[in-house]
Structure formats: C-alpha cells, structure tokens
Amino acid sequence: MAPTDDAHAGQTTQAGGQRYFPDLPPAIDLPAMEHDVLARWQDGQFFERSLKATEGRPLWTFYEGPPTTNGMPGVHHIEARVFKDVFPRFKTMQGFHVPRQAGWDCHGLPVEVAVERELGLSGKKAIESYGIAEFNARCRESAQRHVDAFEELTVRLGYWVDLQHAYRTMDTSYIESVWWSLKEIFGKGLLVKDFRISPYCPRCETPLSDHEMGQPDVYRLVTEPAVTVRFPLASLPDGANPLLTGAHLLVWTTTPWTLVSNTAVAVHPGESYAIARKPGDGDTVVVAEKLAARVLGDGWHVVATVPGAALVGATYRPPFDLVEIPGAHRVVPGGFVTTEDGTGLVHLAPAFGADDMETGRAHGLPVVKPVRQDGRFEEWVPLVGGMFFKDADEPLVRDLAERGLLFRVEQYEHSYPHCWRCHTPLLYYALPSWYIRTTQVKDLMLAENERTNWQPPTIKHGRYGEWLRNNVDWALSRTRYWGTPLPIWECGEQHLTCAGSLAELSELAGRDLSGLDPHRPYVDEVTLSCPECGGEARRVPEVIDAWYDSGSMPFARLGAPGQNAEEFRRAYPAQFICEAIDQNRGWFYSLMAVGCLVFGRNAYENVVCLGLVVDEHGRKMSKHLGNVLEPLPLMEAHGADAIRWFFAASGSPWSTRRIGDAALGEIVRKVLLTYWNTVSFLVLYANAAAAQDQAWGPAQAAGAPPAAARPLLDRWLLSELHATTQEVTANLEGFDTAAAGRRLASFIDDLSNWYVRRSRRRFWEGPATADGSSAFGTLYECLHVLTRLMAPLTPFLADHVWAVLRGPDDPESVHLASWPAVDEALIDAQLSGQMAQTRRLVELGRSARAAASVPVRQPLPRAVVSAAGFAELAADLRSEVIHELNVRALEPMAAVGEDLVDHVVKPNFRTLGRRFGKGTKPVAAAIIAAEPAVLAAELRSAGKVSVEVDGTPVALGPDDVIVTQTPRTGWTVASEGGETVGIEVFITPELRREGLAREVIRLIQDARKSDGLHVSDRITVSWEATDPDLSAALTEHGQLIASEVLADRFGPATPADTDPARGAHQHAEPDLGLTFWLARA
C-alpha cells in the first residue's frame, strides 16, 4: 500500500496502540511506487507549488536546450535531462526561485529528412514538385508528433519543467524574435552575403548537406589522371634566391579542369623547398624538398633549398589563359599545405575548393567561376566552352602537353564523393551564402569564455576553447524549406532590407501581415518596394541554420520582440545550462555567439558538459546497429530513480557512459533498496512499539535526549550525517553529482550495515528507555536529512519516503522542503577516525576467526590488539569489537607477555620522506636493520628511539615507524597496516555450551521467519535433544534463549507438545541432534 496524504491520520493497531507511520510492505516495487508518486505530484501540483513557494526569492536561471524533435527519444536524451532536473531541484530546496521553461527545436534539416523519408521524396526537386506549403505542413506535424513523445519521457523521468509554456522554435513569436536579433546583427554590418564552397551535384543542381555526405556509398574509390604541371615563374620577391630565376613551379592536381580557374599557388611557409636542376639543359624546377626524390626521379640535383616563406610573393604565368583573372597568379602561404602527396605546391581555384576559397579570401584573390550550375563550362570559354567539367580534363591535359607545360601524368586512385542519389561525381562549388562575421566578436567570445565556469574544467580551454580560437564566420543560410526564413529582401539594385518583425514587415509591405505564417512559402510571396530605390524587393530564398534558432532561446522563448523585456533582463545570463559534449559546436556555441553578437555578453555562467552515452559494449547507439535502448521500458524495468542515479551519481558523468540492465540492477539493490530497507526497519519497530502502547513518531523524535547525551554510536552517526551534508552540499554547488553520489552511497552503507546492525537490540527493546529513545530519534533524524539530500537525485523514492516519515509540520512533499543545514558542532573528526579503527579491528578479527574456521557464533575467551591509538579507544567502541567478534574480553597485546610476541618494524616513508628528503633511504635502512623487538620496546617505553645513520644518531618518533606485533602461538592472527588482532582459540566446555545455545537461537529465529511470524509475535518452543551436551546447553541457557526468541515458554518437549493437533510446527536439525516445536503463544 502506498502512503497517501492521510497516511498519518493515526491508525489503530490490533493491540490497540496508536501508530504514526503506515505499515510498509515487505518488498517495494519501485516502478509502481514511481507511478503513485507521479500521480500525487500531478494531483497536488507540487511543481507549480514549489515555484510559487519560492516567488520573490533570489533567481537562479536555468535554460533548457531544446531537443531536436526529428525522431523518437532514446536513452541518450535522458542523460542531460537528469542533470537539468537535479540542480534546479537542489537550488529550489536551497531557497532559490528556479523557473524552468521547456523548449523544442522544431526546425532544420533533420526534420526535413525524416519527412522526406516518410513521404518517399528524394531531393529538393521532388520537394518542390510536392509543394513547399504542403511539405512544411508535414514538417510541422512531424515536429509536434515527436514533441508529444518527448513530453511523455520528460514526465516519466520526473523532470520538472514547464511543458505548458514551452517555447517552440517554429512559433511565429519565436521567429519574430529571431528576426529581431538578425536585424540587430545586420545593422552592425555583421550579416553579409559571400560565397561558400559546398559539395554540389550538377545533375540535381543542388548542394549536398553534411548529412547527405555521410550517406554510405558517397565516397567511392576512383582512378583518375593526376597531372603535374609546370608554372613558369614570372617575377621574384625582393631578396629571392637568384637560382629561382626562370624556374618552373611544379604543381600537382587530380582535377585538371580547375586549372582553367587557377588563381594562386599555395606553399607551406615552414616547409623547405628544393630548387632542382637537370644537368645540361638548364631546366630548373621547384618542389617540396621532402617530395623531390619521389616527384623528380633520377637525373636531377638539388642546387639549393629555400623556405616556403621565401617563395611567397613570386608571380608566375598561369597554365591557361582562357579566362581573365585580374590580380592573380601569385604564390601565397597556406598552413593547410602538406607534403603527404603531390609536390608541396598547391594550385588554388577559389570557386572550387574550401581551402582555396579561404586562402583566397585571406589574400584578396578574386573568385572566378567559369562553370555553370549544370556543371558545364560557360559557352564563351575557349577550348572547353559548353563541356561538362569532367569531360574537359582530356582536352586540357592535351593542350598542356602540346605547350610543354605537362611535367607528368599518372593514374591516381583515391576516394571521391558522388551524389548519393544519382551517383554523379560531385564538384566543390562556390555558392552564394549568408554569413555572420563571428570573427569580429571572436575576442569578445574568448574573453566571455574566460569568465564562464565549465564542468569538467578541461573543456574550457581544451575542446571548446580550442574550437573558439579557430573561429570562422558562421555560414548561416540554408537553401532549404523548413526553417526560420532569412528576413532579408533584395531589390534589382541589390539593396538589402532586413525586417525585424511582422509589424515592421507590414509597414514595409504597406499591408497588414500580422497574421502571416512567417514560414515559406507564405513569406516568399511578400514583396516590398525598396526603401532606397523604390524598386520591387523580393525575399532572398534561404532559411537559416536551426542552431541560430536555439541560440536565440534566451530572448525568443519570452515571445515576440519587446515583450517581457524586464523578465529577460533579470534572466540573462543563465546561471546554469547542461548538455552532452556534442553540443560544443552546437548549442554551447550558438548561445554564446548569439549572446555576444546581440548583447555583447555570454548567455551562461555555468555549463555542465556530459559524456556520450553508449551501449553495454561501448558501441555508439544507432538505429543501424539496433542497439538503441528505449527509455520508457528501461524506466519501467528499473525505475526512473535508478536511471537518474546511474547518470548523475555513479561513475563519471563527463566520460563516455555505458548503460545496461546490470548497472541499473546494482544501483537498485545497493543504493535504493538499502536506503528503503533502513526506512522500513525504523517503521517496523516504531509500529511494533505502538503495538506495545509505546507509540512512536516525529513528536517522540523531538523528545529524544540531546545529541551530546546519546550513546557514542549515535553521536558517530550524527557526525557522519553532518559531514555528509556538508560534503554533498559542496559537491552539488560545484556541479559534481558523482562525488555527491559516492558520499551518499557510503553514508547509506554506514547507516544500514553498521549503525543499524550495531543498534538492533535497542530497537527491539523499544523507545521507552533513554537509549532506545536515542536510537529511534537518531535514526529518524538521519533519515529525515538523508531523504532531503537524496531528493534532487532520486525524487521519487525520496518523496515516497518523505510521505512516510514527515512530521505534522513538514511540507507535503520533500520537494517543498528546505535543504538540510549543517551543524558543525556535531561533526567529530576524532570520533569518526576512532570508529573507522573500530571497524578495521572488527574486520581483522573476523579475518582471524575465519582463518581458524571457528564460526562467529562460538564464543571465544579473548582477543588482543596491537594498534596505534588503541589505548585511547572508548569503552563503548571496544564493546562493539567484543560483540562483533563474540569474545569475552578485549585486551592490549601486552597482556600476552612481551616475550611471546614477534615484532616487525617498517619505516613510515610518508613522515620520513618529509623529514629527511634525500636522506630517507639510509634512515629507512637503519630502521630495517635494527632489532625489531628492542626498537619496539624502546619506542613504547620512551616514546622515541634513536638509530645510528652514518655514525650519527637520528631520533625517531612513534609516527616514523610502523610496528606490527604478532603473538607467537595459540592465537589466530590477522594484521594490516601496523594493526593486529589476535584471537585465542580455546573452547572450554562452558563456551561450547554457550555456542550451542547461540546456534539454537539462530535456528529458532530462522524457523520463526519461515513460519511467517511477525518480528514481535510471542511464541512457545519445546525441544528434544539426542546429544547430552546440547541438552545441557539448552537447560543451562534456557532463559537466554527464551528471551532472545521472544518465547513465553521454552523447555523439553512433552507428548502433549508434539501432538500435531496443537498446531505447533516441527523443525528437525539432524546434524545437531535437535528437534523442536514452535507455536504462536
């Protein structure tokens, strides 16, 4: 039964006492519990209430990076959404107001591609004949459909974000805001038209996107002629090596048709170039020194070498004179030039290559483009006019040969891209495109990046910073359909007009366009009269990169331009954003770039950058491999909390994550169920106490003795609790969920496997005594705090537990509660260290017992300990060791007698190294050489000891030497790190009988459980023993056994006891020679 809001009405137990807590089921079904919690959140409007409750508090702004809604969500979509929820919940509990607006990225090529596939369309021509209006309507519908799937996932994950008021990049008001920002950039002269090199299919007459270039079969191996051509030098730069006079540059290319457009030659400024001469005829050529032998072959000498930089500025005669290219045919430097193949001198035709274009732009070279959009040379070009570009290679090479400029032709095999649709060889082709001059704000972006906090920190100057330093202008436009249309109108005189909103557009067009769908094709139909010349202006055909849309979300999410300006001012920049690392060049950049361009300031202060999600075997998840894990079934199998914990709190969020059932199952068992069972333990005994008319609940917790008056174990747990709170708070403030998770998991382990284990007896005995009241109070307080610490990470289980534990004055949901405060006075580092030692001694003792094969149930006379600090260990802590090891006494090693103990001494390098530095080794050698027993005795009696090093005495303290003492005979021993526990293995008949009694207690407890009795049920037990020793043990310890197993009667069986009619269960233990009958009293 799930707790409900009236769980604490106070219910009457069978025995008549009032119990505060609802009874909890023995096992919890986590996914089912989560559904209950989801329903409670929904009914109680807790998210809305958490926002309302923090209204007016300091704002902590979070920006949701909009997922692209081009397909169904996968587990990798969960990852970032976990972190986007954890920190806002944490900050809300800390008292900040954290509005969370959802958002969806609806535009872009991925959506178009998905719709093309659905419609069976292939390529832009097909889309246009299908109709842009209808196509875009399908895109809108597809985006909406996938938004629904993302919403379902978001809710199920427990990601609290306002879905009702989500921003959508396809909404009119959003597009208008984007237009507004573009106009700002346009007004600064940073939005310009220029050429861009794209892979281009001349048959389809369309550029290919990166996505299309990634299709299989695009790159095919082809064998083509590669030519090495002579470019005779015409003039040399000042101070050039005179040997260059009359030399020919050797230039290599696999695309002879581009030589028609040759504009420049690039050399690597740092490479060495050889001037080589053929003896006899004075023929002189220039080639990279590293490639000289390969390119030239035999018969050439290198007469000199010059750095590439020395060639820069030379001019040459172009290979063809078919096209006029003013101001060209120079040697320019190019960092991209390699000496892998070719000649180390690279021919540049800016219209037909990306490096060519970029280099040309840097050196003010013209862009000439004698090839038409259909891939044919312009008719007016001599020799090759009208010819398809590929077909021009042959006549051009022949012409070069005839003019003596062809140095060599060879067949060259390489991979070359082809159109994935029609298999036509692609060409790299300059197309007009719109750019944002981000290079103009590069310094600003670098400065803004400096004051941005990255988690993990290495990204800041590494992956992201490196990318930022190599910033190039943003190619903004796309010749596509489903996107924010570029709001620029151009007239016949090429005057440009940018519209910043529909209102402005209405004014420019002279009609009311406020109801216009700003998408294509409707916006294309709007014409204006040019404000400059009055001519008719039409919109340029492009839409913009969808990344610009998402980068505009800080303002566009708030509605049309000018709306909510005050809210924007308060909520910019954001305190927190979080995405996976693939967003470096995506959203992290577009947010920063748009922010710097429009507002002169980055849009975020803290950015958490997550690793990628891969499958259990480390492979990337892809539909192709069929290894995509669907998030909803995964959450139904393990629960959303387990997945949240996995991503946020186990392993390292910044590295690549492998997710699978095994990892999630472990989290459920180790963390979530252990936590839950501790809660259920408290409730079980609180309700058992209620049945004894000792009702226990939060009111009684408040009445527990003050912390200082509680037993040591309780003070230890409170100390750990507050240290945990302190650490987890600091970790979350530093955006380190992994460290927080490790600390929480370790606290849960301490709580369940040490505190509760060692305190059980106090819970059995109930809260009536001071000790009992301390135990109940301490456990309750710890769970009350722990549940709040867990709330951001595992919001479902934490809220379910909260509903059980919360006091009458606590808020209804843990997510309305405040973050726990640290009481530093309760943190006792010394106690924490002593408890750690206590637990180490217990471990050593258990190890020693196991070595002697004596079960822990069998009491043994005594244990001896040798360990630094043991003398100071409190009696309470020694008593924990005694109980855990089941020994009668615990004594220092000295009790054994000095002469019966072996000593081993080892240097402690940590202290010696600090003291002696270079002299550490001889001191260590002297310690090892010393007589261990003597050294140990001296150290113990005097607290210091002197050893001889190179004839000089050196004084050592107890910290400088690790002494391990081991008793010689009659003991079972375990040692580690200078600590030793020895246990005396000597079982007297008396101890043997006590061991048997303990054995029987355990058997009866097992029987209770298998008979389905409640932990507080009273029983009667009668027994029959064949072994006289056992019989004696049961008689001697009858009272102890009876009280341990809650038996009202415990004694030898009479015929009446064994009568089946009485209803007692018979349990036989032939190994022990015992039979007993158990019945409810």
Add this chain to the structure above:
RNA sequence: GGGCCUAUAGCUCAGCCGGUUAGAGCGCCGCCCUGAUAAGGCGGAGGUCGAUGGUUCAAGUCCAUCUAGGCCCA
C-alpha cells in the same frame, strides 16, 4: 592532418596533496553473519596500473614521446 578525452583485476569503475602490500562492485569458489534487507562480512583465484624514457629519496599519480580506442573538426 588538427584538437580533446580515455587506457588500473575476466567485466564496470574508484584511487585525494606523489609515500613503498594498488582498492570497490559484478562474476567464480569456500566459509560466516542475519529479530529490516533483493543486503552484509571474511578468505581464495584474478594486476609488469597501455608502452618507453624522464623528474624525484619515492611515480598508478608529475613531465615528454609513442601506441590503441573514442569523440569532434578538416
């Protein structure tokens, strides 16, 4: 070709400010504990801490180079 990340047990991963027997979990084997637990403990088997070189009294840890894998970009 450039940048970044990763490399520790069969698998998944910790490992702080460098400190001398390198840890945990999962899995396997044996044993133990259990009055909440789907838990817990002890032992066994399993490691040239990717390689090489360097710094240092001391390197899994710091530096350099290399190798392999991943991601992004060309």
